[in-house]
Amino acid sequence: MTPFTRRALIFSLFGIAASVSAQYATRDSWIESGAKMLLPEFDTFGNSEGSIGVLNASGDLQTEGHPFFTPLGSNGRACVNCHQPTYGMSLSATSMQDRWKSTDGKDPVFAAFDGSNCPDLPQDQESSHSLLIHRGLFRIPLAWPPKNSDGSAKPVEFTIEVMRDPTGCNTSKQHGLKSANPTISVYRRPRPAANLKYVVAGGRSIIAKTGLLADLDPDSGAPVAMNLMSDAREPSLKAQALSAILGHEQAHEAPSAEQLAKIVEFESQVYSAQAIHIWAGPLMGDSLGKNAPKGLGPVALRDRQLGATSADPVFGFFTGWKEGTHYQASIARGADIFMHRQFWVRDAAHFNSTNRGNPVKGTCASCHGSSMTGQDAAAGWMDVGVSNYPTWTESPTWSETSEVPVFKITCARTADPHPFLGRTIYTTDPGRALITGRCADVGAIVMQQLRGLAARPPYFSNGSANSLREVVDFYDRRFDMKLSGDEKEDLATFLGAL
Amino acid sequence: MRRSLLGLLLIALVLNGVPAWAEYRSFVACPIVRDTKTSPCFLAEYEGELYYLGTQPDTDDGTRLPQLKHEVLVEGSVADGPRVCGGIPLRPVSISVVKEVNLACNTMLPQEPGIEAPPSQHAESLREVSIPSPNGQAGGSFVYGFDDDSLSAASIDTLTELAAYAKRTNASVVKVTGYQASSRLSNGTVMTEKAGLALKRAQNIETLLRGLGLRSITVESKGESEPADGQSDASHRRAVVTVIP
Numbered sequence: 001m002t003p004f005t006r007r008a009l010i011f012s013l014f015g016i017a018a019s020v021s022a023q024y025a026t027r028d029s030w031i032e033s034g035a036k037m038l039l040p041e042f043d044t045f046g047n048s049e050g051s052i053g054v055l056n057a058s059g060d061l062q063t064e065g066h067p068f069f070t071p072l073g074s075n076g077r078a079c080v081n082c083h084q085p086t087y088g089m090s091l092s093a094t095s096m097q098d099r100w101k102s103t104d105g106k107d108p109v110f111a112a113f114d115g116s117n118c119p120d121l122p123q124d125q126e127s128s129h130s131l132l133i134h135r136g137l138f139r140i141p142l143a144w145p146p147k148n149s150d151g152s153a154k155p156v157e158f159t160i161e162v163m164r165d166p167t168g169c170n171t172s173k174q175h176g177l178k179s180a181n182p183t184i185s186v187y188r189r190p191r192p193a194a195n196l197k198y199v200v201a202g203g204r205s206i207i208a209k210t211g212l213l214a215d216l217d218p219d220s221g222a223p224v225a226m227n228l229m230s231d232a233r234e235p236s237l238k239a240q241a242l243s244a245i246l247g248h249e250q251a252h253e254a255p256s257a258e259q260l261a262k263i264v265e266f267e268s269q270v271y272s273a274q275a276i277h278i279w280a281g282p283l284m285g286d287s288l289g290k291n292a293p294k295g296l297g298p299v300a301l302r303d304r305q306l307g308a309t310s311a312d313p314v315f316g317f318f319t320g321w322k323e324g325t326h327y328q329a330s331i332a333r334g335a336d337i338f339m340h341r342q343f344w345v346r347d348a349a350h351f352n353s354t355n356r357g358n359p360v361k362g363t364c365a366s367c368h369g370s371s372m373t374g375q376d377a378a379a380g381w382m383d384v385g386v387s388n389y390p391t392w393t394e395s396p397t398w399s400e401t402s403e404v405p406v407f408k409i410t411c412a413r414t415a416d417p418h419p420f421l422g423r424t425i426y427t428t429d430p431g432r433a434l435i436t437g438r439c440a441d442v443g444a445i446v447m448q449q450l451r452g453l454a455a456r457p458p459y460f461s462n463g464s465a466n467s468l469r470e471v472v473d474f475y476d477r478r479f480d481m482k483l484s485g486d487e488k489e490d491l492a493t494f495l496g497a498l
Numbered sequence: 499m500r501r502s503l504l505g506l507l508l509i510a511l512v513l514n515g516v517p518a519w520a521e522y523r524s525f526v527a528c529p530i531v532r533d534t535k536t537s538p539c540f541l542a543e544y545e546g547e548l549y550y551l552g553t554q555p556d557t558d559d560g561t562r563l564p565q566l567k568h569e570v571l572v573e574g575s576v577a578d579g580p581r582v583c584g585g586i587p588l589r590p591v592s593i594s595v596v597k598e599v600n601l602a603c604n605t606m607l608p609q610e611p612g613i614e615a616p617p618s619q620h621a622e623s624l625r626e627v628s629i630p631s632p633n634g635q636a637g638g639s640f641v642y643g644f645d646d647d648s649l650s651a652a653s654i655d656t657l658t659e660l661a662a663y664a665k666r667t668n669a670s671v672v673k674v675t676g677y678q679a680s681s682r683l684s685n686g687t688v689m690t691e692k693a694g695l696a697l698k699r700a701q702n703i704e705t706l707l708r709g710l711g712l713r714s715i716t717v718e719s720k721g722e723s724e725p726a727d728g729q730s731d732a733s734h735r736r737a738v739v740t741v742i743p
Contacts, residue, residue, distance in 0.1 A: 205710055206658065211648040211702075213709035344606075347567065355650055357563030359531060359606075360554055361538050420567055422599040 029086040030099065033071045033078035033108060036064040042298075044275050045086040049454035049496035053275030053284070054085040054194070055298035061266070067259035068266045073249030076108035079241070079263060082138070082190045082248065088272045088452025089194035093136040093463065100126060100133055113250055114139040118169035118185070131167065131403065135463030136456075137187035138248070139169065140230075142434045144177060144184045156437030157415035160184065163394065163426065164406040186429040187404050188230050188461050194272035195301050195451050196237060198373045199227050207379045209354040214379065226379035230461045232446050233435045237264045271298035272452040277497050280327035291320025293335075295372060296497060301451065304372050313339045314365050314374050315498060327493065334494025338364045343481040349383035350444055353419035364475075367447065374450035374498070381432045381444040383418075385478055386460045388443035392426035404428045404462060411439035418442050429462060454496040468492040521576040522729050523549065523588060524683045526596065528603035529564030532583055534615040539583035540564045542572055544684070549574075550585030551593055553615045562593045562643055562650060566603055569596040571644045571689070573681065573732040584613045592732035594644035634743040636663050640703070642735045644681060645691050647698045649706075657703065657739065661710035664741045671742045672712055676700030676719045679734035680726035688726050691735065696721050699737045707739075 029045055031037070039061040044051040063069035068079045083089045091109075099107045110129050112119040115138060121128035131137040144160065145153045162170040162177055169185040170176045177184060203223040207214050214223040215235040226232040234240040241263045245251045275297050276282055284297025294300060295316030318335040321328035346352055346359030351367060360366065367382065368374035376382065392406065409430060411423040418425050418439055425442050433441035445461045459465040465474055469492045476483045483491065527542040529551065540551040540563055551572060552563050564570045574588030581587070638660050640653045649657065664672050676699035678691040697719035704717045724734055 206654045206706055208651040208654055211650075211654065211706075213706060352565060355562045357540060357552075357554055358565035358567065359538070361533075416597050417599060419565070419597075420599065 029084075030095070031063070031069065031080050031084060033069065033076060033081050035069055035080075037062075039063055039085070043085065045455065047455045048278070050274060050276040050278040050280075050283075052086075052088050052452050052455040053273060053298045054089070055271040055302055057269040057271065057302045058265075066262060066266065067255060068263050071108070071249065072245050072255050072259065073251035075111040075113065075250045077111060077249045079193065079244065079249075081107075081109045083193040085272070086455065088455035089192040089270065090190050090452075090456040091136055092456050093132075093134055093458050093466075096129075096133045096136060100129065105129070111248075111250070114141070114248060117167035117187075118172055118175060120172055120174055121168065131187050131463075135187075135403070136189050136458055137404070137463050138190060139167075139185050140188050141169075141175065141183045141185050142233075144182045144434065146435055146437055154437050157439045158409045158411045158433070158437070158442070160430070161408040161410075162405060163408050164402055166403055167405060170405050170407075184407070184430070184434060185405070186434070187463075188429070189456075189458070189463050191229065191448055192272060192452055192456065193267050194270045194298075195373055195449055196267050196270075198301070198370065199375065199449060200225055200237060202227075202370075202377065204378075209350055209378055226381075227375055227446055230429075230445050230448075231432045231435050232379065232381060237267055241267075271301040272455075273298045273301055274452060274454050274497050277327060277331070277493075280325060280331055280493075280497065283497055289320075293318045293321060293331075301372055312371065314369060314371060330490045330493045331497045332494075333487075334490040334492070334497075337483070337487055337491045338368075338494060341481070341483075341487075343479050345479060347385075347420040349419045349421075349440065351382050351384075353440070358420075368450060372451075376447045380447040381441065382447060383420075383431070383443035383445070385443075386445060386464065386474075387427050387429035387431060387462055388421060389426040389428070390421060402428060409433070409439070409442050415439045431461075450495065450498050453498055468495045471495065522574070522684070523576060524571075524573045524681060524728055524731070525685070526569050526571050526683065526689075528600065528605065529566060529568075529570050530605045530607060531566060532607040532613065533609045534583065534613060535609060537615045539585070539615050541583065541585040542570060544572070548585040550582040550587045551591060553583065561652075562595065564593055565595050566606070567599050567601060569600050569603055570594060571596065571681065583615055584610070592641070592643070594646065594732075597645065634667060635741065636660060637738060637740040640737045640739070641733060642699060642737070644689065644732075644735060645695065646735075647695060647702050649703075654706075657706060658710060660739055660741055661707055661712055664707075664712055667741070667743055669712075669741045669743055670714065672707060672715045673740040673742065674700045674703045674707070674715060674717045674737060675740075676703075676717075676737045677721070677734060679722055679724070679731055681731040682726035682728035684728065703737050703739060 039056060041059045042053060042055050044053050071078045082091055084091060087095055099109060105124060109115050112123045115132055116123055116128045117131050126133060145156045148154055165171045173179060175183055202225045203214055205214060205223045214226055217224050217236045224235045228234055228240055234243050238260050241260050242254060245255050275284055282288060284299055293316050318332040321332040340363055342361050342363055344359040345362040345366060352358035352360060367376055369377050405428060407427055407430060409425040409427060411417050416439060417423045427443050430442050432444040453468060457466060459471045465471045472488045472491045475481060523544060525544040527544055530541045532539045532541055537554040539553050541548050542551055552561060571594040574591030577587045577589040638656050640649055676696040678696040680688050680690045682688050700717045700719050704715050707715055
């Protein structure tokens with residue numbers, strides 16, 4: 001089973017000329033850790049919205065012995081287990097269901113440490129891995145209180161209590177908040193290991209929206225963009241890789257400098273974006289003509305010069321498709337909504353709580369403004385209400401049910417409160433606050449890139465939206481966007497084409 | 499140095515066309531958002547009158563704007579001229595967002611014929627000044643919101659420039675002095691900032707300057723610089739940075 005040993009289609013240097021229908025065929029394209037195969041310069045993989053394209057800008061890659069594809073720890077995992085080309089260099093929940101069935105739960109991706117709801121659950125039972133299998137969520141254990149680099153405890157502004165613990169891990173004697181090594185377990189989606197030149201770009205010494213110093217790259221000493229991971233806890237790709245190998249791969253010793261360098265080198269040259277839309281057809285290639293959008297597909301991501309076209313819309317112009325086919329026009333209308341449909345952006349911490357005021361009359365692009373990826377231009381953590389529960393109550397009768405833990409955060413009187421939820425906050429993931437200890441950061445999650453979405457549902461850091469339509473519905477409700485049914489479809493179609 | 503900075507601030511006020519004897523307003527109220535065809539305006543009501551506090555800018559220019567779900571402390575002089583967005587303009591105006599959440603602050607007004615936002619502008623804020631002098635000394639005065647110790651985006655830019663200047667000139671000392679202040683409201687109430695804020699403001703700037711690569715920094719805290727007078731209190735909430743060659 002070496003699906004990459006042949007290219008699905010040969011693009012004449014990425015010009016999509018072959019039969020579109022052939023792209024939609026489902027292939028078993030899971031890459032095992034330790035696989036010995038050729039990862040082509042360009043390949044496509046089917047998904048519900050068409051096909052995603054994965055581009056290695058440095059050319060074909062032999063995976064044998066490459067540290068991204070080789071287990072470096074004790075549980076058999078490699079980076080690729082959670083960052084699969086088929087799923088936009090991430091994973092989908094469906095892929096986890098398939099892997100559970102095809103491997104009888106033996107795939108290293110289900111490692112007890114973080115591929116199950118809690119390590120002390122019976123690992124042979126599917127229910128012990130329910131969050132990964134049904135929501136694509138890995139357990140992220142974080143020390144509480146957070147620690148400085150020298151191991152000392154950071155000062156914190158709030159107390160944290162476990163209100164609901166459906167996984168049992170936060171009240172576990174061995175792994176929980178009151179264990180010998182107090183730990184908070186939150187559950188998050190893996191982020192795509194692609195298009196990372198955009199994700200790491202733009203570091204400034206002082207973060208404008210917080211007025212605090214940005215983290216520094218431990219190697220270069222330069223300030224970093226702080227857009228990596230859900231909570232920006234690691235400053236660089238190298239630091240993230242090291243942390244992942246020691247954590248997710250459970251390595252007993254650090255990888256070599258050469259191995260880390262090869263991982264970073266690979267991650268810095270791989271691009272992933274939807275290449276074919278199931279109804280609109282090819283999204284890239286010369287055959288589309290000069291009026292086609294220029295920002296779609298992974299080649300555009302490779303070729304875009306950072307900052308050179310900052311005046312352009314986030315994903316370029318779609319004007320040429322307004323008079324195109326039915327679905328091309330739908331994508332173009334969705335792009336228009338994304339860039340231009342105004343609504344009241346309100347009560348979003350780290351957006352409305354900065355100087356710009358609450359509310360702000362804005363668009364999707366007001367927050368998702370970074371060229372080509374739609375991340376935040378600044379260090380990008382915000383609380384838009386994905387994980388915080390503004391109306392949660394402690395009464396089991398009246399509170400919302402939750403598959404993930406619920407925490408109660410109580411802010412000290414001496415600290416600044418959460419800007420829109422005050423001093424008592426119920427949340428399923430305190431987000432950035434677990435790293436900073438700041439009350440104002442509770443529920444703030446680093447905005448993630450919007451590329452290759454169709455390949456990697458479910459969405460949001462907690463996997464709470466099963467489809468792009470559910471993402472659109474969330475924002476429509478959250479910000480009272482007043483989108484019509486057709487407009488929602490257009491916006492979801494557009495997102496699925498990115 | 500302090501006198502010269504305050505002098506320049508006073509000059510700045512006069513240059514802005516606001517005579518020192520202009521009617522001054524200082525009050526705490528819930529902000530009101532008024533929608534317009536273009537950008538929304540922020541207003542606040544005091545003693546039955548609407549005051550204009552600012553308009554959402556096209557880009558974040560560092561001006562502090564009010565937030566619904568929070569009261570604001572408004573301090574400013576009544577300006578001559580027509581109403582703006584339906585409110586009496588205050589120039590300059592200082593807006594301080596009260597940190598605690600107040601769910602009652604939730605008023606949004608719809609668009610109204612004849613009421614338009616000024617194009618891409620906002621109420622004028624207190625100026626922050628950077629003053630290179632003939633002897634090479636430079637400085638900046640960074641003004642804060644009430645009970646706040648965070649710098650605006652514009653202040654961060656100014657501080658970054660000062661740090662670059664200090665590095666470029668190999669400055670022997672960078673001195674940071676933090677102040678805190680009380681504010682006398684128009685109704686006679688005096689609001690006092692939390693204890694220790696002067697030092698915290700100075701220390702925060704010191705941390706940022708060290709992060710920007712400076713090492714020789716002295717920090718001092720002066721507490722309240724002047725008693726609340728209900729006229730210029732907003733300008734007393736500040737930190738002053740002096741770069742000495």
